[in-house]
Amino acid sequence: MCGIVGYIGDKNAVPILMDGLKKLEYRGYDSAGVAIYDDNKILVRKYKGRLSILEEHLNEEKLSGNLAIGHTRWATHGEPSDENSHPHTNEKGDIAVVHNGIIENYQKIRKFLIDKGYVFKSEVDTEVLAHFVDYYYEGDLAEAVRKVLREIKGSYAFAVISSREPDKMVCVRKENPLVVGIGEGENYIASDIPAILKHTRNIYLMDENEVAVITKDDIKFFAENGEPVTKEVFNVTWDVASAEKGGYEHFMIKEIHEQPKAVKDTMLSRIDADSDTIKLDDIKITKEDLEKFRKIYIVACGTAYHAGLVGKYMIENLAKIPVEVDIASEFRYRNALVDENTLVIIISQSGETLDTLAALKEAKAKGARILSVVNVVGSSIARESHDVLYTWAGPEISVASTKAYTTQLIALYEIALYMADLRGTLSKEEIKTIKDEMMILPEKIEKTLENKEAIQRFAAKYSGVKDVFFLGRGLDSPVAMEGSLKLKELSYIHSDAYAAGELKHGPIALIEKGTIVIAIMAQQGLYEKMLNNVKEVKSRGAYVFAIAKEGHKEVEEISDQVLFIPEVSDLLAPVVAIIPLQLLAYYMAVEKGCDVDKPRNLAKSVTVE
Numbered sequence: 195m196c197g198i199v200g201y202i203g204d205k206n207a208v209p210i211l212m213d214g215l216k217k218l219e220y221r222g223y224d225s226a227g228v229a230i231y232d233d234n235k236i237l238v239r240k241y242k243g244r245l246s247i248l249e250e251h252l253n254e255e256k257l258s259g260n261l262a263i264g265h266t267r268w269a270t271h272g273e274p275s276d277e278n279s280h281p282h283t284n285e286k287g288d289i290a291v292v293h294n295g296i297i298e299n300y301q302k303i304r305k306f307l308i309d310k311g312y313v314f315k316s317e318v319d320t321e322v323l324a325h326f327v328d329y330y331y332e333g334d335l336a337e338a339v340r341k342v343l344r345e346i347k348g349s350y351a352f353a354v355i356s357s358r359e360p361d362k363m364v365c366v367r368k369e370n371p372l373v374v375g376i377g378e379g380e381n382y383i384a385s386d387i388p389a390i391l392k393h394t395r396n397i398y399l400m401d402e403n404e405v406a407v408i409t410k411d412d413i414k415f416f417a418e419n420g421e422p423v424t425k426e427v428f429n430v431t432w433d434v435a436s437a438e439k440g441g442y443e444h445f446m447i448k449e450i451h452e453q454p455k456a457v458k459d460t461m462l463s464r465i466d467a468d469s470d471t472i473k474l475d476d477i478k479i480t481k482e483d484l485e486k487f488r489k490i491y492i493v494a495c496g497t498a499y500h501a502g503l504v505g506k507y508m509i510e511n512l513a514k515i516p517v518e519v520d521i522a523s524e525f526r527y528r529n530a531l532v533d534e535n536t537l538v539i540i541i542s543q544s545g546e547t548l549d550t551l552a553a554l555k556e557a558k559a560k561g562a563r564i565l566s567v568v569n570v571v572g573s574s575i576a577r578e579s580h581d582v583l584y585t586w587a588g589p590e591i592s593v594a595s596t597k598a599y600t601t602q603l604i605a606l607y608e609i610a611l612y613m614a615d616l617r618g619t620l621s622k623e624e625i626k627t628i629k630d631e632m633m634i635l636p637e638k639i640e641k642t643l644e645n646k647e648a649i650q651r652f653a654a655k656y657s658g659v660k661d662v663f664f665l666g667r668g669l670d671s672p673v674a675m676e677g678s679l680k681l682k683e684l685s686y687i688h689s690d691a692y693a694a695g696e697l698k699h700g701p702i703a704l705i706e707k708g709t710i711v712i713a714i715m716a717q718q719g720l721y722e723k724m725l726n727n728v729k730e731v732k733s734r735g736a737y738v739f740a741i742a743k744e745g746h747k748e749v750e751e752i753s754d755q756v757l758f759i760p761e762v763s764d765l766l767a768p769v770v771a772i773i774p775l776q777l778l779a780y781y782m783a784v785e786k787g788c789d790v791d792k793p794r795n796l797a798k799s800v801t802v803e
Contacts, residue, residue, distance in 0.1 A: 196223055196265060196266055196267050196280075196294045196385070197214075197215055197218030197219070197223065197264075197265065197266040197294075197384075197385050197386070197389065198218075198263070198264070198265055198292050198293075198294060198351065198352075198353060198372065198383065198384060198385040199211050199214035199215055199218065199263070199264045199265075199382070199383065199384050199385075199389050199390070200262065200263040200264070200292075200353050200355075200363050200365070200382065200383035200384070200408075201260075201261070201262055201380065201381075201382055202260065202261045202361075202362070202363055202380065202381055202408060202409065202410045203260060203377065203379055203380025203381065203410045204260055204379055204380065204410065205260065205380060206258040206259070206260070207230060207258075207259055207260060207261060207262035208228070208230065208252055208257055208258055208259070208262065210262075210382075210393070211228055211262050211263075211264035212245070212248075212249055212252070212264070213392065214264070214382075214384055214389035214390055215245055215264050215265075215266055215389070216245060217386075217388040217389045217391075217392075218266055218384070218385065218386060218388070218389050219245060219266065219791075219792060223245075223266035223267055224242065224243070224267060224274035225240065225241060225242045225243065225266070225267045225274050225275070225276070225278070225279035225280075226240065226241065226243075226244070226245045226247070226248045226264070226265065226266045226267070226279065227239060227240025227241065227248060227264065227265055227267075227279045227280050227281055227292075228240070228248070228252070228262055228263070228264040228265075228281070229262060229263050229264075229281035229283070229290035229292070229355060230257055230258070230259040230261075230262040231259045231260070231261040231262065231355060231357055231360050232257065232258060232259035234357060234360075235287070235288070235357055236283065236287055236288060236289075236290050236355065236356075236357050237257060237259070238281055238283060238287070238290060239251055239252060239255075239257070240265075240276060240279035240280065240281065241276055241279065242274050242275050242276050242279060245266065260410075261355055261360055261361075261363070262355075263281060263290065263292045263353050263355055263363065263383075264281075264292065265279075265280035265281060265292035265293075267279055267280050273317075277315055277316050278316045278317055278318050280292045280293065280320060282316065282318070282320045282321040282323070282324045283324050284324045284325050284327070284328035285312065285313055285325070285328070286328075288356055288357040288358055289324055289327055289328050289331070289354065289355075289356045289358075290324065290354070290355050290356075291320060291323045291324045291327065291352055291353070291354050292320075292352060292353050293319075293320040293323055293350060293351070293352035293353075294350065294351045294352070294370045294385060295348060295349045295350035295351060295352075295368075295369065295370040296319060296348045296349060296350065297319040297320070297322055297323065297346050297347070297348045297350060298347045298348040299345075299346065299347045299348070300319035300322045300346075300348075303322050303326060303345065303346065304322050307322065307325050307326065307329065310329065312325045312328075312329070319348075320352075322346075323342065323346075323352060323354075324354075326342045326345070326346070327339060327342055327354055330342060331356075331358075333358075335354060335356050335358070335359045335362065335364050336362075336364050336405065336407045336416075339354055339364045339366060339405060340405060340416075340418070340420060343366060343403075343405070343418055344418075348368075349368055349369035349370055349548055350366065350367075350368050350369070350370055351365070351366065351367045351368070351370035351371065351372040351385060351400075352365070352366050353365045353366075353372075353383055361409050361410075362407055362408060362409050363383065363406075363407075363408045364405065364406070364407055364408075365383055365400070365405070365406040365408065366404070366405050366406075367400040367401070367402065367403070367404055367406075368402055368403055369402065369548060369551060369552075369574065370385070370546070370548075371385050371386060371544075371546045371573065371574065372384075372385055372400045373385075373386070373387060373390070373397045373398065373399055373400065374397060374398040374400065374406055374408060374413055375390040375393060375394040375396070375397050376394055376396040376397065376398070376413065376427065377393060377394050379410055379411060380393075380410055381408050381409070381410060381413055382394065383406075383408065387430055388589060388591070391430060395429055395430045395431075396427050396428075396429055396430075397427070397428050397430060398413065398415070398425050398427065398428065399425075399428050399572040399577075400415070401423075401425075401577070402574070403417065403418040404416065404417065404418075404423060405417075405418070428571075428572055443784075444592065444780075444784075444790045444791050445591040445592040445791045446592035446594055446596065446684075446780055446790050446791055447780055447790075449590055449591070449592055449596045449597045450596050450597070450643070450773070450776050450777065450780065451643060452587075452588070452597050453596065453597045453600050453636075453639050453773070454636035454637070454639045454640050454643075455636070456585075456586065456587040456588060456597040456600065456601050457600055457601060457604055457635055457636050457639065457769065458636045459586035459587075459588075459601075460585050460586045460587070460601040460604045460605060460608075461604060461608070461632060461633065462586070463475075464608050465608065465629050465632055465633060471615060472608055472611045472612040472615055472625070472629075474581075474583055474608060474609065474612050475582075475583060475584070476581075477565065477581040477582075477583060478581070479537075479563075479565070479581065479612075479613075479616075480616070481616040481617065483537075483563070484513075484515070484613055484616055484617055485617075486535055487515065487535060487536060487537045487563070488516075488535045488536065489515075489516050489517070489518065489531075489535075489536055489537075490509060490515055490516070490517045490518070490536070490537045490538075490539060491517070491518050491519075491520060491525070491530065491532065491536060491537070491538045491539070491557070491562075492505050492506060492517060492518070492519045492520070492538075492539045492541065493519075493520050493521075493522050493525050493538060493539070493540055493541070493550060493553045493554070493557070494519075494521075494522060494540070494541035494542065494550060495521060495522045495523065495542075495547055495549055495550055496595075496679065497543070497595045497598070497599050497676060497679065498541040498542055498543060498547075498550075498595075498599075498602060499519065499521055499522075499541075500599070500672045500673075500675050500676040500679070501541055501599055501602035501603050501606060501672075502519045502539070502541055502606075503519050503671075503672035503675070504603055504606060504669060504672050504673075504768050505517070505519075505539065505541075505603075505606035505609070505610070506518075506519045507668075507669055508606055508607055508609075508610035508765065509606075509609065509610045509613060511610075511765075512610045512611060512613070512614040512619065512620055513610055513613035513614040513617055513619055514614075514617065514619045515613065515617075518530075520553075522547070522549040522550040522552070522553040523549040525553045525556075525557075526549065526552050526553050526556060530557075532556075532557045532560045532561075532562045533560055533561050533562065534560075534561035534562070534563075536557070536560075536561075536562040536563070537562065537563045537565060538553075538554070538557040538558075538562045538563070538564050538565070539565050539566070539567065539606075539609070540553070540554050540564060540565070540566040540567070540568075540575055540579065541566070541567045541568075541602055541606075542566070542567075542568050542569075542573075542575050543568070543569050543570075543585075543587075543590060543595050543598040543599075543602075544568075544569070544570055544573060545566070545568035545569065545570040545573020545574060545575040545576050546570070546573055546574050546575070547575070550575065551574055551575055551578065554566070554575060554578055554579065555578065558578065563580055563581075564578070564579040564580045564581070565579065565580065565581040565582075565583065565609070566578075566579035566581070566582050566583070567582075567583050567584075567585060567602055567605045567606065567609075568582065568584060568585065569584065569585045569586075569587050569590065569598050569601070571584060583605050583608070583609065585598060585601035585602055585604070585605050586601065587601040591791065592790070592791045593683070593791060593792055593793055593796050594680055594683045594684055594779070594790075594793065594796075596776050599676065599772065600639075600769055600772065603768055603769050604632070604635075604769065607628075607632065607765075607766070611625055611628060611629070628763075628765065628766070631762070631763055631766055632766065635762075635766060635769050635770065638759070638760040638762055638770050639769070639770060639773055641760050642759050642760065642770055642773040642774065643773060643777075645757055645758075645774070646777050646781075648755075648757055649757065649774060649777045649778050649781055650781050652739060652755060652778070652781075653778065653781035653782045653784070653785045654781075654785055656710060656737075656782075657685070657781075657782050657785035657786050659687060659710050660687065660688060661687070661688050661689065661690075661704075661709065661710070662678070662681060662687055662688070662689040662710045662711075662712060663689065663690055663691075663692065663701070663704070663705070663709065663710070663711045663712070663731075663736075664677050664678040664681075664689060664690070664691040664692070664711075664712045664714070664775075665691075665692055665693075665694040665697070665711060665712070665713045665714065665724075665727060665731075666691070666693070666694060666713070666714035666715075666717075666724075667693060667694045667695060667717060667720040667723055667724055667727075668717045668719065668720050668764070669716075669717055669764065669765070669767060669768050670714040670715065670716055670717050670720070670724075670767070670768075670771065671691070671693045671694075672768065673714050673716070673767075673768050673771045673772050673775070674691040674692070674693075674712070674714050675691040676772055676775065677691065677712060677714070677772065677775030677776075677778070677779070678690060678691035679691075680775060680776055680778075680779035681775075681778065681779045681782060683779070683793050683796060684779045684780065684782070684783035684788060684790060684793055685779060685782040685783040685786050685788055686786075686788065686793075686794070687782065694713075694723070694724055694727040695723070695727075697727055697730060697731070698730070702730065702731070702734065705731050705734040705735070705736050706734065706735055707734075707735030708735060708736075708737060709731070709734075709735065709736045709737065710736070710737050710739065711728075711731045711736045711737065711738045711739070712739050712740075712741070712775070712778070713727070713728050713731075713738055713739070713740045713741070713753070714740075714741045714771055714775075715728075715740055715741060715742040715743075715746070715749060716741065716742065716743055716759065716762070716764070716767035716768075716770070716771040717764045717767065718743070718764050719764055721742075721746065725748060725749065725752065728740065728749070728752050728753060729752055732752060732753075737754050738752070738753040738754050738755075739753070739754065739755045739756075739757070740753040740755070740756045740757070741756075741757050741759060741771055741774050741775070742756055742757075742758055742759070743758065743759055743760070743761050743762065743767075744758045744759070744760060744761050745761065746758075757774050759771060759773070759774065
């Protein structure tokens with residue numbers, strides 16, 4: 195859950211590293227550091243806190259060098275501190291390492307190295323790598339790294355430099371993302387593309403268990419056993435401006451406003467008003483395949499899990515196939531009944547989520563067909579899957595997901611309609627009706643965004659509350675869960691989401707005078723039931739902020755505040771109803787002075803267990 199950037203060439207590496215690390219701040223971190231080769235030695239500078247602290251020190255010293263690696267760390271082993279920050283070095287300081295992920299057997303290796311006389315300065319697993327490479331070093335840095343790989347266990351990506359071989363970097367990838375950028379007389383590494391996109395659009399996507407040996411003029415890849423690997427160049431087509439704020443105060447509010455376009459792009463070429471069919475790119479799931487699948491599992495984490503709950507409803511109701519939705523970290527350990535007659539739909543924004551990737555591999559090993567819904571082309575999950583449906587959200591920089599979530603919903607609707615069409619569970623007319631309404635969802639999102647001032651006023655008045663409850667029924671229930679998660683992530687206000695029918699089974703005991711309740715009432719079929727739930731909490735003193743469709747005036751009479759969204763069918767309502775809740779979380783966080791794009795303790799790409 196950290197950022198890696200590296201450079202080798204003829205330019206001063208320091209500004210390149212700092213610019214790249216800034217592009218990776220969204221990944222979450224609590225310290226930052228660099229290792230720079232200059233004048234036959236490696237200079238390490240690392241500090242707890244924001245990247246600006248490191249930058250200030252580097253500017254004062256005016257350090258420079260043509261070979262360097264940098265890192266933003268999010269603590270997993272050892273508390274945030276200068277000493278625990280990356281890079282880490284061997285005792286002589288002539289080998290430096292930056293590392294993402296976890297070395298699971300580091301305690302055993304640490305004890306072995308201590309017995310050999312090695313002295314450790316930090317509490318972290320990464321320092322083991324620096325000393326272990328030193329232990330195996332006999333004049334060939336790449337060979338020393340290969341020997342280390344035979345001994346370590348875990349998930350990781352790391353880069354190593356040495357003043358004894360200052361003409362190269364050696365990099366490794368296993369279950370953590372790492373890309374290599376191709377330049378002319380210079381080359382780059384990074385844990386995500388935006389970090390180096392300013393310098394090159396041509397990159398190599400490292401695969402599992404690959405080793406890269408990089409000089410300023412050459413890039414060579416090897417399998418774990420040392421066999422050379424030939425790779426294709428991946429050309430990045432999206433614009434650098436997509437990863438910039440573009441005049442908005444925060445990435446999150448920019449990405450909220452990008453949702454009409456992201457939703458439209460995710461439907462483009464797949465949903466054609468003039469066609470009777472749904473196209474899922476190059477996915478080749480046939481009617482015979484669907485008849486074979488006895489069950490579908492949707493597996494995801496966090497926000498993607500909430501999208502999966504909506505996907506379950508859609509597939510079961512439209513395509514009439516049983517669906518289970520699992521949190522990836524639980525799916526891995528419950529021995530789910532998966533075999534060759536199972537379809538597993540994996541959902542991940544980054545395509546690198548470790549628990550989700552591990553669940554994918556387990557299901558695949560049991561013979562399941564894997565269909566992934568991801569936003570990042572060439573990501574680990576995409577490459578491990580049999581079929582991929584990309585969400586064309588574009589780069590999402592803010593840690594809290596918004597446009598990735600709504601495009602995941604669209605992708606799941608497309609999958610459900612595709613299956614319903616193949617199985618004949620919906621008529622062509624029914625499919626066309628849903629398709630036609632999907633095509634105007636961007637307009638309905640635009641109209642909903644126009645109401646943001648009302649949400650700003652609410653946030654200005656109530657940002658000091660300690661607890662908020664979200665209620666919804668049917669498809670509004672996962673919307674409530676996602677709204678609650680967003681509020682927690684961004685504003686640090688405690689919030690819970692409940693299926694509204696569960697109120698009387700316990701949660702209503704928590705309602706007292708002044709309690710804030712957000713009631714999502716976008717399901718026409720359950721609207722009367724929700725009215726009764728609102729009356730229940732109002733009678734106990736709650737302040738109710740309702741989200742309802744235009745024309746439902748009754749809710750105004752029993753709620754304290756109502757925000758109306760455009761009329762939309764119950765099936766598609768989650769795509770529109772989530773917009774006010776995203777805005778609510780954003781403005782509550784802004785009012786509290788929180789770091790909106792980089793919430794504490796969170797990271798964009800969760801690559802540790």
